[in-house]
Amino acid sequence: MAIQVVPYTEEWVEGVRAFNARMRDANLHWGWYATPVDAWLDAPPGKHKTWREHHLAVEDGQHVRGAFALKPHEWWIHGQPRTVTDWQGPITEAAYDPRFAMLGVRLMREMLRQHPLLYSWGHGGAEQPMLRMIEKMGFVLHATPFCLRILRPFRFLRRNRYLRHSPRNRLALDVAAFSGAGGVALPLLHAALAARERRSAPAQATPFERFEGWADALWERCRGRYAAIATRDAETMNVLLRPGGWPAAIKLRVERGGETLGWAAVLDTQMEDDRRFGTLRLGSLIDALAKPEDAEAVVGAAFRFLRARGVDLVVSNQAHPAWAAGFAAHGFLVLPGRRLLAMSPAMHDAFAPLAETTAGLHMTNLDGHGPMRM
Structure with a gap:
């Protein structure tokens, strides 16, 4: 053979x-x-x-x-x-x-x-045999969070597939939906989470088609603020998010008082028989760039944009603490350890010291295989 x-x-x-x-x-x-x-x-x-x-x-x-x-x-x-x-x-x-x-x-x-500098981001669950194999090969695993905010509780309780995996769960979620308890509890939960964090003055999100010189200037300002980050200059972003291509992202320039704070790329997707999101209308933030101190403002602008479009929930995968904190400031549940970054031995060496580098690592869905099933 x-x-x-x-x-x-x-x-x-x-x-x-x-x-x-x-x-x-x-x-x-x-x-x-x-x-x-x-x-x-x-x-x-x-x-x-x-x-x-x-x-x-x-x-x-x-x-x-x-x-x-x-x-x-x-x-x-x-x-x-x-x-x-x-x-x-x-x-x-x-x-x-x-x-x-x-x-x-x-x-x-x-x-x-x-x-040699090889990685994959998103392993877990059903892929445990793969994780065992690559750990034996010297790969290092780093856990990152998943951010979630539910905007339309009734539809979420009735239509999500991930939580409705057993008759008992389906009954409990239906009771929460039809009794109105879920419609009260979930907004209160998100409001309580948001109340724990400080937010800056709102910034404005404006859709655009192509990344231009302003995006290069932003990249130059941001690049040195992260210990590890994939290149996000205008040329590269126009390749990753080309107009009319996949993913069909809405690109948002985020400004406050005439100053560009950052940008975000979001999806508004009507899911169909998805194994996690069922038939929900899913909003997702799939990529973004800003200085760490401006992450919260960019998250807020992107979130308000998606909320105004009528999505049922908004999700995002993040790695950097400032971005996770930015989602928390807007009432998102930040669920730790839901996505694993697997790094080759050579990448682990390049990331030395590991704790310091992963604390300054900026990653989004666009850094991996792309926003699949989002």
């Missing part, structure tokens, strides 16, 4: 289709992308400061047995530029065929060979 790792090109489209069919036949929901053209970042490697590339594990030159994707991105770590790479996958037939039990390890080693 000779397996080679090759770039995903047009010649392998049929092989990937057959791979996906075998995964479905094994009652697995995992599969790989139907086309080698990345729906998000389709420029060739090296053209911009970030890109995506797909690779396949091919047996005997014929059968696709696994796949992974890499997203290199220029980061600034302790003031120095470094290429840091997010990985997605690996997805392999080891999930149902023991002949390929070691293929995941081999593909992880291949990723490390190509890009």
Whole structure:
């Protein structure tokens, strides 16, 4: 059984289709992308400061047995530029065929060979076997919070899927919804959370299409304020959030008194049969940039914008304490440890001292695989 790792090109489209069919036949929901053209970042490697590339594990030159994707991105770590790479996958037939039990390890080693400063953000729960595997390979795990604010309690209690996983839970949530108790308790909870924190004067959020020179000036002001941060200059952001592309984000410039404090990228998505959010209308803050002391103002402006659009709830994944505190100041539940950042040994070394660097780490959904299922 000779397996080679090759770039995903047009010649392998049929092989990937057959791979996906075998995964479905094994009652697995995992599969790989139907086309080698990345729906998000389709420029060739090296053209911009970030890109995506797909690779396949091919047996005997014929059968696709696994796949992974890499997203290199220029980061600034302790003031120095470094290429840091997010990985997605690996997805392999080891999930149902023991002949390929070691293929995941081999593909992880291949990723490390190509890009030693490797990370993935979002592991947990059902992915515990993957976590055990990468910990044995020397990866370090760092827990980050999830931020949540419910705006329409009745719809949330009735339509979310994550909490309605058992008859007992469904009954309890229905009672809370129809009795009106949830409609009273949840707003009071968010109000109490907001009352514990100080907020600055409100800032104004204005939608825009493209990042321009003002965004470069903001990036220069912010870059040195974080111990570790992916490049967010205008050129890079126009690649990550290109008009008409995926994700279909609304970009907001946040100002107060004529001064640009920062920007935020948000989604307003009507979910359909989602395994977490059911049929809720989901608002999410998927990326943002500001100095740490202005994070709260940017969060507030983005939150008010989404609330005015009528979303049922607003969520965000964050890493930096100032951004988590900014969400808390606007009544969000900040749930610790809900998302794990997995760092390769080389990335761990680059982050030394780890506690200091992770305390100054700014990450959002756009730093990983993108805002999937949001």
